[in-house]
Amino acid sequence: MNRGLRRLVGSGKPAIVYAPLRHTLSSGGKRLRALLVLLGCNAVGGTDANALSAAVAVECLHNFTLIHDDVMDRSPVRRGRPTVHAKWNDAVAVLAGDQLMSLGYQVLLGAGRNGKNGLGVERILTVYTHAYRDVCEGQGFDLEFEGRRAVTMREYRKMIDLKTARVIAAAAEIGALAGGGKPAEVRSLRAYGRRLGLAFQIRDDELDVTGNQEEFGKKIGGDIARGKKTYLLVKAMEKARGKDAALLRKVAAGRGARLVAQARSVYERTGAIDAARREIAKLTRGAKSALRTLPASPGKAILMDIADRLADRTA
DSSP: OHHHHHHHHTTOSOHHHHHHHHHHHTSOOOOHHHHHHHHHHHHTTOOHHHHHHHHHHHHHHHHHHHHHHHHHHTOOEETTEEOHHHHSOHHHHHHHHHHHHHHHHHHHHHHHHTSGGGOOHHHHHHHHHHHHHHHHHHHHHHHHHHTSSOOOHHHHHHHHIIIIIHHHHHHHHHHHHHTTOOHHHHHHHHHHHHHHHHHHHHHHHHHHHHSOHHHHSSOTTHHHHHTOOOHHHHHHHHHOOHHHHHHHHHHHTTOOTTOHHHHHHHHHHHTHHHHHHHHHHHHHHHHHHHTTTSOOOHHHHHHHHHHHHHHTOOO
16 A cells, blocks of 8 residues: 555656655555555455555545645644645645645546446545545634634534544445445445544544643644644533633633643543543444444454554554
């Protein structure tokens, strides 16, 4: 899979476009979404060869979101390395992200032709395009929420569903389609991915407060400093009173740069951190439950294990 990504951008020109892509794609990361494509394919009886191109395309989509997200969040570091906009500039980051999406579509056109049982490219392209649309809408809500003083838990859940869960669900679904999965199997893998994605984002929110900066790869407290409406902030604002509520209102208004430690204390007192962990555990159980209808396979076993590992991840 990494070889496929290197081939995609390795000799591309102009350098102002492709050097940032090589920088991004060589920085590692979990490759979770690409792995879900391969495992979803395996879980319905397909092989890696059926889904490899699709896995590369999904990784392109994911990294496109990271490049643009870092511009919007003004994040200087990603995976312990300078972000594209920090190393080059905003214009380069926007162009590089756009090009990565075009490359994703280019490689995906070949993925359908390689699908098991002669599966056409149209269904895979439809899922991919819907995920692309959804993540942009989710990022839009995330950005809009930064300018609001309060967000409901329902609004927050819709945002992370669009921003994070839909792409992870699409990865598992595309894998099932590439492997020639039956409709019920495709639905099971999509449900697994969606619940996994929700748990993943809430864990990300929690790690921004409780994580180790060296392991997490980003500055701890960055969400608090920017006033991002995370699970912890939304839940704590539901529970806090008096001085704690006043402090959270400052955080929500984008004035939390010097209040990271105090906000964490409020999250602990209101039970927001514990609530996040309970929600992650519930969603993880739901993700694993969605796989019960699938026959036993190495892919299914690994998918079950991944759900548990992501719930406890530190990066």
